[in-house]
Amino acid sequence: MATEDNEVEDPRPLVLIHNLPSFKLPLQDRLITHFRLFDSLASPEASSVRALICVGPTPVTADTLDHLPSLRLVVGSSAGLDHVDLAECRRRGIAVTNSGDAYSENVADYAVALLLDVLRRVSAADRFVRSGLWPQMGEYPLGCKLGGKRIGIVGLGSIGSEVAKRLVAFGCTVAYNSRNKKPSVMYPYYANVHDLAVNSDVLIVCCALTNETHHIINKDVLTALGREGVIINVGRGALVDEKELVQFLVQGEIGGAGLDVFENEPKVPKELFALDNVVLSPHLAVLTPESFEALNKVIIANLKAFFSNKPLLSPFQQE
Amino acid sequence: MATEDNEVEDPRPLVLIHNLPSFKLPLQDRLITHFRLFDSLASPEASSVRALICVGPTPVTADTLDHLPSLRLVVGSSAGLDHVDLAECRRRGIAVTNSGDAYSENVADYAVALLLDVLRRVSAADRFVRSGLWPQMGEYPLGCKLGGKRIGIVGLGSIGSEVAKRLVAFGCTVAYNSRNKKPSVMYPYYANVHDLAVNSDVLIVCCALTNETHHIINKDVLTALGREGVIINVGRGALVDEKELVQFLVQGEIGGAGLDVFENEPKVPKELFALDNVVLSPHLAVLTPESFEALNKVIIANLKAFFSNKPLLSPFQQE
Numbered sequence: 166m167a168t169e170d171n172e173v174e175d176p177r178p179l180v181l182i183h184n185l186p187s188f189k190l191p192l193q194d195r196l197i198t199h200f201r202l203f204d205s206l207a208s209p210e211a212s213s214v215r216a217l218i219c220v221g222p223t224p225v226t227a228d229t230l231d232h233l234p235s236l237r238l239v240v241g242s243s244a245g246l247d248h249v250d251l252a253e254c255r256r257r258g259i260a261v262t263n264s265g266d267a268y269s270e271n272v273a274d275y276a277v278a279l280l281l282d283v284l285r286r287v288s289a290a291d292r293f294v295r296s297g298l299w300p301q302m303g304e305y306p307l308g309c310k311l312g313g314k315r316i317g318i319v320g321l322g323s324i325g326s327e328v329a330k331r332l333v334a335f336g337c338t339v340a341y342n343s344r345n346k347k348p349s350v351m352y353p354y355y356a357n358v359h360d361l362a363v364n365s366d367v368l369i370v371c372c373a374l375t376n377e378t379h380h381i382i383n384k385d386v387l388t389a390l391g392r393e394g395v396i397i398n399v400g401r402g403a404l405v406d407e408k409e410l411v412q413f414l415v416q417g418e419i420g421g422a423g424l425d426v427f428e429n430e431p432k433v434p435k436e437l438f439a440l441d442n443v444v445l446s447p448h449l450a451v452l453t454p455e456s457f458e459a460l461n462k463v464i465i466a467n468l469k470a471f472f473s474n475k476p477l478l479s480p481f482q483q484e
Numbered sequence: 485m486a487t488e489d490n491e492v493e494d495p496r497p498l499v500l501i502h503n504l505p506s507f508k509l510p511l512q513d514r515l516i517t518h519f520r521l522f523d524s525l526a527s528p529e530a531s532s533v534r535a536l537i538c539v540g541p542t543p544v545t546a547d548t549l550d551h552l553p554s555l556r557l558v559v560g561s562s563a564g565l566d567h568v569d570l571a572e573c574r575r576r577g578i579a580v581t582n583s584g585d586a587y588s589e590n591v592a593d594y595a596v597a598l599l600l601d602v603l604r605r606v607s608a609a610d611r612f613v614r615s616g617l618w619p620q621m622g623e624y625p626l627g628c629k630l631g632g633k634r635i636g637i638v639g640l641g642s643i644g645s646e647v648a649k650r651l652v653a654f655g656c657t658v659a660y661n662s663r664n665k666k667p668s669v670m671y672p673y674y675a676n677v678h679d680l681a682v683n684s685d686v687l688i689v690c691c692a693l694t695n696e697t698h699h700i701i702n703k704d705v706l707t708a709l710g711r712e713g714v715i716i717n718v719g720r721g722a723l724v725d726e727k728e729l730v731q732f733l734v735q736g737e738i739g740g741a742g743l744d745v746f747e748n749e750p751k752v753p754k755e756l757f758a759l760d761n762v763v764l765s766p767h768l769a770v771l772t773p774e775s776f777e778a779l780n781k782v783i784i785a786n787l788k789a790f791f792s793n794k795p796l797l798s799p800f801q802q803e
Binding site: 187270271274275277278279281282285286287288290291292293294295299300303304305307308309310311312313330331333334335336430431432433438444445446447449452453454455456 | 506589590593594596597598600601604605606607609610611612613614618619622623624626627628629630631632649650652653654655749750751752757763764765766768771772773774775
């Protein structure tokens, strides 16, 4: 195969940036010091590229992979990789990495922020003041205390562990559900989410979305959580049966919810707009400059490790 | 002096409930099992009563005290007692208690909630979603990470200490200002708020309001805090020069503010209603059922200690 001079002289490995038009990688200009980037499956480079960066929720399907016969690495830029056909990657011997710990602290912070907001009604109180109601109505309805609440964490991975650490400092107790009991963790383990819900005041959903976890928060779990219970979702919308959740909230059969993710983003069920015990957020738990800086490091570290045959920094593992 | 039979038979000590019409003590029905309550300075009991409960911000002035020649104890129901003439109480040998630790955890939780909200734009994001803007506008502006922030706590009393404990769990560093350096505290101490502001990304104001702390957050301190700085106030409105703060916020000379208290409550400066980097809250940091339960215990414990000549549970001490 003929090779052009400038390619021979360029020692940077070739990397495909795979992104939907609406998702740009903010770090692209920093990557080009290390890698030769291109961004189309139709490029001539597609046949020889060994690594791709999957930006945000851009799908990586069997069809995508058919364009990339030499591919050996998918570098995800998110914590969850439900948009990547993991089984197909495995079958073809393609390694997959995710964002590792890059987002964990920011997402954990945001989960705590949503929980505090639901319990203490911060957003609703802000709305109350801005609408000029304070002088007319006087005292505002009581919130409730975070300390002493029994927190059930659904998915005790990197994010869930950071959530637990924070909430213990507020005087909460923590228990968790995940696919397997973690030997090094002291918090009580529940093998199924229903039992966790029975024994919790709050469920914080931060597991990966897979076939097994789709609608893991269903009608039974919501019933078990009970009328005072609170759901926080910083994972993926489809972890929760949204239609059921909306019903429970509208009928007052659950205490409240803090939702950063939805089943059909950016669509949010309109019934929720009227509720003061719900905090709605446009999938921004990861969105800070500090996150992107950390992500940049993880992506570059994974690519460098791959191209020098060293162990990957953050191979994707499901919790 | 003639004494009626039913008074002789009633062993419960006499206690005056001193309250503005708009502030009711929610615990009154629990107090009557221990104390004989009355609520008017004009009652015949006023001349002999030895203890009063001051509800919320109801003023206790020299004039109030003139009606109560036998008074020896003022039991406050709030953390700050700027509405009580402390000098006059001292002069007359009247002891004063406050809410002790009853509110501290709830107020600390709320300070963290406001800070997370300002940094991560939770209330503004909720407004964004509810107004239907998400599908039209797409991605939401970046917030910023709590971890790593340098937190300056103004007044490291019971509330400030709880704030510090929580924020350390988020990976923040903590320093403080108070009247005196606290020997048992490891956090760096700054003898004045200006120096604390120079070395902080965030100031959390939770000291008592006194002549010395009035407008402790002034133009100089705001300038020292800088364009990215954030002010959280869960103390009293007059701790901050509100007019200056509004100017700084409107002109973008400070990063944001989370305000539970204001100089002329329930009036809130209207200029703030247009700002997304400000969270406004109607003085509710203490308002939870758990707070009131704890307050009930503190009030009863102080009264019982007083009437049995034991040390008071929460004598008022300024930080």
